[in-house]
Amino acid sequence: MTGSWDGRVALVTGAGAGIGRGVVELLVGRGAVVVGVDRDGGALQDVAGAVAGAPGRLEPAVASVTDPARLAAVAEEIRAGHGGVDAVVCAAGIQRYGSVDTTDPTTYAEVMDVNVGGAFNTCRVGVPLLRARGGGAVVLVSSAQAYASQRAVAAYTASKAALLGLVRAMAVDHAREGIRVNAVCPGSVDTPMLRWAAERFSGGRPAEDVVAEWGRAHPLGRVARPREIAEAVEFLLSERASFITGADLKVDGGLTAGLAAALPKD
Ligand SMILES: NC(=O)c1ccc[n+]([C@@H]2O[C@H](COP(=O)([O-])OP(=O)(O)OC[C@H]3O[C@@H](n4cnc5c(N)ncnc54)[C@H](O)[C@@H]3O)[C@@H](O)[C@H]2O)c1
Numbered sequence: 001m002t003g004s005w006d007g008r009v010a011l012v013t014g015a016g017a018g019i020g021r022g023v024v025e026l027l028v029g030r031g032a033v034v035v036g037v038d039r040d041g042g043a044l045q046d047v048a049g050a051v052a053g054a055p056g057r058l059e060p061a062v063a064s065v066t067d068p069a070r071l072a073a074v075a076e077e078i079r080a081g082h083g084g085v086d087a088v089v090c091a092a093g094i095q096r097y098g099s100v101d102t103t104d105p106t107t108y109a110e111v112m113d114v115n116v117g118g119a120f121n122t123c124r125v126g127v128p129l130l131r132a133r134g135g136g137a138v139v140l141v142s143s144a145q146a147y148a149s150q151r152a153v154a155a156y157t158a159s160k161a162a163l164l165g166l167v168r169a170m171a172v173d174h175a176r177e178g179i180r181v182n183a184v185c186p187g188s189v190d191t192p193m194l195r196w197a198a199e200r201f202s203g204g205r206p207a208e209d210v211v212a213e214w215g216r217a218h219p220l221g222r223v224a225r226p227r228e229i230a231e232a233v234e235f236l237l238s239e240r241a242s243f244i245t246g247a248d249l250k251v252d253g254g255l256t257a258g259l260a261a262a263l264p265k266d
Contacts, residue, residue: 003030003055004238009082010034011129013065013122014092015058016043018191019141022226023089023233028056030234035078035085037071037122038092039064065092065118068125075125084132087237090119091141093159095193097200100154108155115159119166123181127174135178137237140167141229142183144252160185164248171246180245182236187252188214188223219254 010027014020015036021043024034028051036058038044044060051058061077063070078085093115096107119140130136143160145153163183170181188194190211198207198214215222232251235241250256 003032005030005032005056008032008086009078009084009133010087010089010237011037011078011085011122011126012089012091013037013118014090014141015060016040016047018091018193019186019189019226019229020089020091021047022230023091024058025051025054026227026230026234027087028054028058031055032087033057033059033082035059035061035074037061037063037065037074065090065122066113068121071121071125075129078129079132084129085126086130086133086136088123088126088130088136088138089141089233089237090122090139092118092122093141093193095153095156095197097152097156098154099152102152103155111155111159112162115156116162116166119163123166123170127170127179130174130179131177136180137241138170138179138181139233139236140181140183141233142167142185142248144185144187144250144256146183146185146248147250147256167248168246175245180236180241182241182244182246183248184229184232184236185248185250185252185256186224186229187218187250187255189226189229190223191226194223217255218252219258222253224251224253 010032012023015024016038024036027034041062048058061074096111140163142163145157146160149157167183198210202210
């Protein structure tokens with residue numbers, strides 16, 4: 001079967017797991033060639049196995065988004081193989097816990113380095129690759145925590161809010177080159193990162209119960225599947241979003257639409 005992404009090339013970071021993997025599976029399923037960047041080579045191999053036989057294909061590239069030289073080498077390979085890319089998706093990210101006084105500076109730097117610096121480094125090589133194919137689109141994966149914070153995620157929340165600034169800056173800088181730049185802001189999504197957090201805060205309960213409890217905090221009553229975030233990413237990358245740039249799209253099951261203060265009988 002052919003798909004709407006036939007002949008198109010995408011660069012996706014965090015491609016080995018969770019939301020990034022969901023984006024790879026969706027785009028490859030619709031015919032794209034996806035260069036998938038992840039620091040975890042084994043995870044990339046798993047994804048390659050999962051998408052074998054799909055209309056498109058995954059080209060794995062083991063790299064950390066914190067390593068500009070390695071990303072430049074990946075970009076050079078893309079230029080040699082494909083001329084450039086039509087889409088860039090930055091999904092690589094990490095979560096660390098602490099308030100401003102309990103997060104040590106090294107941890108703060110690590111979070112900003114991966115979550116913000118990683119997107120910056122990727123777009124730094126991604127924009128010329130988009131230009132080389134006459135334009136395209138970028139999506140950064142931010143978070144509902146760009147708008148509203150839990151307790152004890154100071155560095156993470158700061159990093160996710162910073163990504164929205166980066167989206168606006170890049171949207172303005174590159175609009176005239178036919179490059180659109182947007183963010184998706186997910187609520188809780190069932191990924192290895194969420195499962196890791198659920199284990200950490202389970203207090204002996206099954207992690208499944210913690211995930212279900214977090215799900216109930218969303219008006220839709222559950223956490224998202226990676227595919228549901230990938231669908232929003234694909235929309236923003238597609239021609240259906242041709243007049244959307246500099247925007248942030250909440251994909252949060254209503255999480256940030258509600259107030260925690262319910263009526264007494266609620
Ligand atoms: N899961 C959620 O509930 C949720 C909600 C909102 C936003 N997000 C964001 O979505 C993005 C993806 O999250 P996820 O839940 O899929 O995470 P995940 O941990 O399940 O997967 C992230 C992937 O990124 C890779 N990665 C991490 N650091 C990297 C680096 N320096 N270089 C290259 N690859 C690296 C990991 O190896 C992993 O394969 C993150 O930016 C996260 O902040 C997640």
